[in-house]
Amino acid sequence: MRTHYENLKVAENAPDEVIKAAYRALSQKYHPDKNSGDAEAHRIMQIINAAYAVLSDPAQRSRYDESLRVRRQREATDARKSAPPPASPPPASPRPASPRPASPRPAQPPPAPPHEDVRANARANPKQAATAGNASSRPDSNTNRVLGWIGAVIILIILAKVMWTDTAGGGAESDRRSASEMTPSGRASKSEHFTNSLGMKFVPVPGTEVLFCIHETRSRDFAAFMADRNRGYSMSGDGADDWRTGEFEQVPVGRGVGERAEQSNHPVASVSWLDAMAFCDWLSKKEGHTYRLPTDREWSVAVGIPLEGNGAPEALGREGIADVYPWGGSFVAASIQGNYADAAFEAKGIGVPCIKGYRDGFATTAPVMSFPANVLGLYDMGGNLFEWCAGCYNGTDAAGKDRSITEFRVVRGGSWVIDDSAVLLSSCRSHDLPTRRIVIIGFRVVVVGRSGG
Numbered sequence: 153m154r155t156h157y158e159n160l161k162v163a164e165n166a167p168d169e170v171i172k173a174a175y176r177a178l179s180q181k182y183h184p185d186k187n188s189g190d191a192e193a194h195r196i197m198q199i200i201n202a203a204y205a206v207l208s209d210p211a212q213r214s215r216y217d218e219s220l221r222v223r224r225q226r227e228a229t230d231a232r233k234s235a236p237p238p239a240s241p242p243p244a245s246p247r248p249a250s251p252r253p254a255s256p257r258p259a260q261p262p263p264a265p266p267h268e269d270v271r272a273n274a275r276a277n278p279k280q281a282a283t284a285g286n287a288s289s290r291p292d293s294n295t296n297r298v299l300g301w302i303g304a305v306i307i308l309i310i311l312a313k314v315m316w317t318d319t320a321g322g323g324a325e326s327d328r329r330s331a332s333e334m335t336p337s338g339r340a341s342k343s344e345h346f347t348n349s350l351g352m353k354f355v356p357v358p359g360t361e362v363l364f365c366i367h368e369t370r371s372r373d374f375a376a377f378m379a380d381r382n383r384g385y386s387m388s389g390d391g392a393d394d395w396r397t398g399e400f401e402q403v404p405v406g407r408g409v410g411e412r413a414e415q416s417n418h419p420v421a422s423v424s425w426l427d428a429m430a431f432c433d434w435l436s437k438k439e440g441h442t443y444r445l446p447t448d449r450e451w452s453v454a455v456g457i458p459l460e461g462n463g464a465p466e467a468l469g470r471e472g473i474a475d476v477y478p479w480g481g482s483f484v485a486a487s488i489q490g491n492y493a494d495a496a497f498e499a500k501g502i503g504v505p506c507i508k509g510y511r512d513g514f515a516t517t518a519p520v521m522s523f524p525a526n527v528l529g530l531y532d533m534g535g536n537l538f539e540w541c542a543g544c545y546n547g548t549d550a551a552g553k554d555r556s557i558t559e560f561r562v563v564r565g566g567s568w569v570i571d572d573s574a575v576l577l578s579s580c581r582s583h584d585l586p587t588r589r590i591v592i593i594g595f596r597v598v599v600v601g602r603s604g605g
């Protein structure tokens with residue numbers, strides 16, 4: 153059964169203003185005035201109204217949260233009772249496997265991997281080269297056979313080196329190798345971007361092994377992905393078309409007024425974590441480099457707080473790092489530094505609070521790079537859209553409830569709907585379901601590659 157939070161497409165720790173904004177956006181879409189005679193829209197509107205009635209009332213929301221907790225506890229207990237006994241061999245752990253699992257050594261030595269065979273042959277047959285040299289005096293058929301054999305050995309050695317790199321090199325060493333090999337612009341810098349075929353620009357972020365895209369992924373970038381018939385990903389389910397058509401209070405989201413998403417420099421919104429991951433996979437195949445979402449820790453380094461424990465929410469606590477914002481050290485920036493809930497947003501007259509005295513001029517999304525970059529050359533790290541990160545959320549939510557489960561993904565940054573000083577802290581993290589599509593979350597990509605920055 154879907155929860156009220158799921159029906160409004162918000163996280164369970166969503167601030168009140170986010171819930172209001174989500175309700176407004178959904179009710180705009182499904183309002184009877186726009187869907188006359190549409191029974192399905194009427195049904196959805198009833199669900200939305202019911203959800204908002206509960207979640208907009210603090211007392212009702214608190215009781216509802218408690219009922220959810222009890223329900224999940226009961227379901228977990230039932231699942232444990234009905235779980236079959238462990239099979240043999242045991243099921244795979246959900247955690248990533250160690251590169252070299254500590255398994256008991258078998259009684260008989262296991263067959264050597266291909267690269268070991270090649271190395272063993274090379275050691276055991278040091279005269280093979282001489283044999284090949286002598287082959288010139290033999291009939292051509294023998295020569296060809298020997299030369300072919302030597303070629304095969306060379307190929308095996310090359311394959312063995314590749315396999316050794318992938319399996320035995322370890323994470324950091326492997327990353328360093330892939331960095332120098334895979335990123336052609338290894339000398340990229342803040343002023344000399346690495347630019348891919350979509351025109352996405354990347355800069356190094358010292359302290360990481362990746363280059364960050366200086367802007368959030370644009371609607372035009374995502375449109376290129378969606379236009380590729382060979383993308384190998386079906387964007388289906390609830391809100392699948394919202395990245396092109398989403399709006400808030402009749403203001404487009406993810407594109408400008410009168411603009412098509414396919415040509416827009418606005419950040420793409422209403423894309424789920426799964427959609428973002430699919431985009432990265434597609435881009436990696438297309439470009440021949442490794443693109444992915446930034447990790448939680450990488451995002452922290454990029455926003456300018458590299459020394460916050462291990463970068464995990466539970467290491468930092470709910471209070472975060474006080475008085476550190478993407479633009480500096482006081483809540484209200486002295487100048488316009490990003491796209492937040494400002495006077496233009498407030499002017500939509502929906503009663504959602506904004507940052508008093510702040511006017512960035514955009515009621516919803518703004519074209520990427522409309523505001524000053526941070527010291528690394530990255531734009532919109534603190535506004536425009538929340539950004540999906542690669543990892544699972546592992547911490548507590550706003551109500552202090554344990555969320556140390558793999559159900560949620562980390563979300564960082566702020567958005568055009570946020571005025572809350574706690575949410576706008578550089579260290580603030582939120583989380584959401586990987587399937588959620590909502591007008592306030594987009595994403596930014598990184599490309600694996602050491603830049604020496």
Ligand SMILES: [Ca+2]
Binds near residue numbers: 492496497512513516
């Ligand atoms: Ca704004």
